[in-house]
Amino acid sequence: GQNIDQPTEMTATEGAIVQINCTYQTSGFNGLFWYQQHAGEAPTFLSYNVLDGLEEKGRFSSFLSRSKGYSYLLLKELQMKDSASYLCAVIKAAGNKLTFGGGTRVLVKP
Amino acid sequence: EADIYQTPRYLVIGTGKKITLECSQTMGHDKMYWYQQDPGMELHLIHYSYGVNSTEKGDLSSESTVSRIRTEHFPLTLESARPSHTSQYLCASRAGTAISPLHFGNGTRLTVT
Numbered sequence: 001g002q003n004i005d006q007p008t009e010m011t012a013t014e015g016a017i018v019q020i021n022c023t024y025q026t027s028g029f030n031g032l033f034w035y036q037q038h039a040g041e042a043p044t045f046l047s048y049n050v051l052d053g054l055e056e057k058g059r060f061s062s063f064l065s066r067s068k069g070y071s072y073l074l075l076k077e078l079q080m081k082d083s084a085s086y087l088c089a090v091i092k093a094a095g096n097k098l099t100f101g102g103g104t105r106v107l108v109k110p
Numbered sequence: 111e112a113d114i115y116q117t118p119r120y121l122v123i124g125t126g127k128k129i130t131l132e133c134s135q136t137m138g139h140d141k142m143y144w145y146q147q148d149p150g151m152e153l154h155l156i157h158y159s160y161g162v163n164s165t166e167k168g169d170l171s172s173e174s175t176v177s178r179i180r181t182e183h184f185p186l187t188l189e190s191a192r193p194s195h196t197s198q199y200l201c202a203s204r205a206g207t208a209i210s211p212l213h214f215g216n217g218t219r220l221t222v223t
Contacts, residue, residue, distance in 0.1 A: 031209045042200055042214035043153070050209055087153070091209070096141055096160065098212055099169065102152040 004101035006088055011107045012078055020073045020104045022088030030093040034062050034073045037085045037103065046073070046086075075106070083108045113137045116201050116215035123191055124223055131186045131218045133201030142184040143212065145200040146170060153200065159184055191222045 003025045012018040024032070031050045035043035047055055049064035049071060061074040073086055085103040114135040123129055135142065140161045145153040145168075155168030159178040173195070174188050184203075188195055198219050202212040 033211055035212075042217050043212075045211040045213070048209055048211060089212075093208070096208075097155060097158060097168070098143070099155065100145075100153040105150075 004088055004090055004099060006086075006101045006104045008102070009105045009107070011109060012075075014078055014080060014108055014110050016078050018075045018078060018106060020075070020086050020088075020106065022071045022073070022101055024069050024071075024088070024090050024101075026069075026090055026092060026099075028093040029066060029069075029090065031091050032062075032064055032071050033089040033091070033098065034060075034071075035087040035089065035100075037087060039084075043087055078108045080108050080110070082106065114201065114203055114213050114215040116199075116218050118218060119216060120219050120221075122221045122223065125190075125192055127191050129188050129191055129220070131199055131201075131220070133184045133186070133215055134182050135184075135203040135213070135215075136182065137203060137205070137213065138181065139203035139213075140181065140206045141204045142178065143202045143204075144168070144174075144176060144184070144186050145202065146172065147198045147200060147217075149198070157186065191220075193222045196220060196222050 033048045034046040037043040047062040054063045059076045064071045087103045088101040089098045117132045142159045144157040154170035156172040157176040159165045200217045201215040204210045
């Protein structure tokens, strides 16, 4: 099976930076995805990491350490619209299933 | 623009009825998935398909069934709806490459009374 752990909730101030951590335990790891989900809506794809290191996409960056089973999503220059749940998902080499963590609810305050 | 479509968007139905949730995608993706999600809770994989005539059960036990007769179409059926089936059902698809992301439909919010 796969254990994917994320903090349940985080609160940050508009304009600040927030880092959302994700740890996983799985065999045959093939990659990790980050999704954003606003309340009542479907998840939307943010980024993926296959190799160790940092991937940057505008205000969002994602980091992966395969040896540590650890990833984080970094949100910079927070905006009110960034208030949402952020989901970490792991894909295995065999099977092609994506398994999601419980998500981290981020609340951005003025 | 939406390349993966789910209908209906909302459905309220009585106990014991048979229902089919529709999902279609126009991207030619081989892999399709159904997830179940209660409000504020995590996504649970209930069914997936690698291609036509291939379906597999997911990580969460479900009383629903699926079929994949055409690449673009992946309907989910509940033979006899119960209040415990009340939830949001999200359909998703992805291309065949190993690291291609999931694209989600807008979901069907099902309420069984």
